[in-house]
Amino acid sequence: MKLITAVIKPFKLDDVKDALKAIDVTGITVSEVRGFGRQGGHTETYRGAEYKIDFVPKVSLATVVDEARVDDVVEAIAKAAATGKIGDGKIWVTNVDRVVRIRTGEEGTDAV
Amino acid sequence: MLLAVDSGNTAWVLISAALVLFMTPGLAFFYGGMVRSKNVLGMLMQNMFAVGLVSTIWAIVGFSLVFGDSGNGWIGNFDFLFLADVTNLDGDIPGMAFVAFQMMFAVITPALITGATADRLKFGSYAVLIGFWSLLVYIPGAKWVFNGWLLEMGALDFAGGTAIHISAGVAALAVILVIGNRKGHGDVPMQPHNLPLTVLGTGILWFGWFGFNAGSGLAADGLAAQALVNTHLAASTGMLGWLLVERWKGGHATVLGACSGAVAGLVAITPCAGFVGGASPLIIGFIAGASCFLALTIKEKMNWDDSLDVIAVHLIGGIVGTLLLGLFADAAVNPVIAENSSEGLFYGGGLELLKDQFVAALVVGVFSFVVTYAIAKTIDATMGLRVGEDAEYQGLDQSQHAESAYTS
Numbered sequence: 001m002k003l004i005t006a007v008i009k010p011f012k013l014d015d016v017k018d019a020l021k022a023i024d025v026t027g028i029t030v031s032e033v034r035g036f037g038r039q040g041g042h043t044e045t046y047r048g049a050e051y052k053i054d055f056v057p058k059v060s061l062a063t064v065v066d067e068a069r070v071d072d073v074v075e076a077i078a079k080a081a082a083t084g085k086i087g088d089g090k091i092w093v094t095n096v097d098r099v100v101r102i103r104t105g106e107e108g109t110d111a112v
Numbered sequence: 113m114l115l116a117v118d119s120g121n122t123a124w125v126l127i128s129a130a131l132v133l134f135m136t137p138g139l140a141f142f143y144g145g146m147v148r149s150k151n152v153l154g155m156l157m158q159n160m161f162a163v164g165l166v167s168t169i170w171a172i173v174g175f176s177l178v179f180g181d182s183g184n185g186w187i188g189n190f191d192f193l194f195l196a197d198v199t200n201l202d203g204d205i206p207g208m209a210f211v212a213f214q215m216m217f218a219v220i221t222p223a224l225i226t227g228a229t230a231d232r233l234k235f236g237s238y239a240v241l242i243g244f245w246s247l248l249v250y251i252p253g254a255k256w257v258f259n260g261w262l263l264e265m266g267a268l269d270f271a272g273g274t275a276i277h278i279s280a281g282v283a284a285l286a287v288i289l290v291i292g293n294r295k296g297h298g299d300v301p302m303q304p305h306n307l308p309l310t311v312l313g314t315g316i317l318w319f320g321w322f323g324f325n326a327g328s329g330l331a332a333d334g335l336a337a338q339a340l341v342n343t344h345l346a347a348s349t350g351m352l353g354w355l356l357v358e359r360w361k362g363g364h365a366t367v368l369g370a371c372s373g374a375v376a377g378l379v380a381i382t383p384c385a386g387f388v389g390g391a392s393p394l395i396i397g398f399i400a401g402a403s404c405f406l407a408l409t410i411k412e413k414m415n416w417d418d419s420l421d422v423i424a425v426h427l428i429g430g431i432v433g434t435l436l437l438g439l440f441a442d443a444a445v446n447p448v449i450a451e452n453s454s455e456g457l458f459y460g461g462g463l464e465l466l467k468d469q470f471v472a473a474l475v476v477g478v479f480s481f482v483v484t485y486a487i488a489k490t491i492d493a494t495m496g497l498r499v500g501e502d503a504e505y506q507g508l509d510q511s512q513h514a515e516s517a518y519t520s
Binding site for chain 2: 044045046047048049050051052053
């Protein structure tokens with residue numbers, strides 16, 4: 001079992017969700033996050049005073065999949081989230097020791 | 113002299129009292145949107161609390177000390193303690209309607225200060241501060257301007273440019289000199305957390321200001337209509353003046369700028385509302401919007417953490433309006449000008465009125481500064497005026513009120 005985490009541009013979330021649904025990924029968990037990377041922040045002006053806003057709003061999404069499907073899922077996310085411009089985000093994959101479906105008590109691949 | 117009650121005038125003054133009351137929650141939202149989310153309830157509370165406390169003070173002793181007929185121009189008396197015998201007031205509206213209208217002015221004035229001191233006043237100390245401020249600063253100032261020696265001298269103030277905006281603006285400066293800047297001021301961004309609230313507050317203020325200015329003639333007549341239109345036009349050109357300078361200086365016309373400019377225009381037209389006509393309100397508003405924007409740099413140069421720009425908007429706006437009245441006062445709009453004062457420089461009255469306006473602004477400003485500084489210093493030395501460092505980082509909402517504004 002692998003956990004795939006992606007940090008993407010917020011307006012790309014629907015495209016990514018549709019791409020994952022299209023390859024039968026059964027669920028994702030989404031959070032609104034802020035962070036900085038190479039994209040850098042922006043400035044805002046309030047009553048003549050400039051504020052440098054370093055943290056950029058992003059969406060983080062997570063899904064647990066069977067090991068055999070990792071490449072397909074990563075590819076689908078990368079394709080759907082890409083704009084080609086700086087700040088498209090990152091995807092990383094981590095090992096998952098155990099997964100339990102709370103309602104049935106199923107474990108492992110059955111629980112995904 | 114007791115006149116028969118005029119039902120039209122009475123209705124308008126009662127409605128105006130309600131409109132002016134509504135300005136205080138409007139101000140709460142105007143300011144509340146500009147603070148950080150951990151302090152928004154603290155800001156709303158300081159404003160709402162002013163309604164409760166100052167209304168009580170006003171009923172017990174405030175009205176009497178401003179409008180009690182003491183025969184001198186400096187302070188009223190105790191004839192109307194607990195609003196006893198106000199039915200004996202002059203005029204063609206019931207005394208109690210006048211009490212209600214004036215009460216709402218007394219309420220909003222100390223609330224204006226909270227924009228400067230945002231995010232760092234201890235709540236109990238704030239309560240003591242505005243209580244004493246109402247008694248020792250607002251009441252004497254209102255007496256001199258609305259019913260005392262400055263009025264007799266010939267200074268004009270239709271609805272409170274001096275007694276309200278200059279007085280509160282200077283007081284804001286005095287208090288921040290005592291309490292100092294917010295932790296992290298100048299280092300960490302403290303941008304507004306919810307500008308839609310500020311837009312909402314601006315709309316409420318604008319709406320309520322019609323009662324504030326157009327009610328101040330205490331009659332439902334042509335002068336009230338003139339004052340209402342003047343008020344609206346000055347807010348409109350205040351917005352344009354601010355935005356033009358902001359766009360020219362900073363490259364963007366901002367939402368906060370539009371709101372701030374409208375309020376600057378409203379502040380400046382307040383002393384002028386029933387004394388000017390024609391193109392004057394357009395000019396006064398525009399100058400106020402532009403000059404209040406330029407006044408934003410004062411606090412940076414002086415390193416004053418006037419958090420939400422009470423000095424730039426209310427003090428400078430109040431001064432601009434008070435002095436411009438010395439140029440634009442027109443007896444054709446309001447014959448009282450010819451009877452008790454002189455017309456403005458541009459209407460053939462010479463420099464007399466401008467001089468009186470300057471004296472009134474200076475006297476009220478200096479008086480407010482000295483007394484406010486003394487009150488703030490005394491509170492700071494006895495009960496502490498500012499919250500501790502931990503409480504400030506935690507935010508006023510939790511540290512002062514044990515509540516959160518936004519929960520899921």
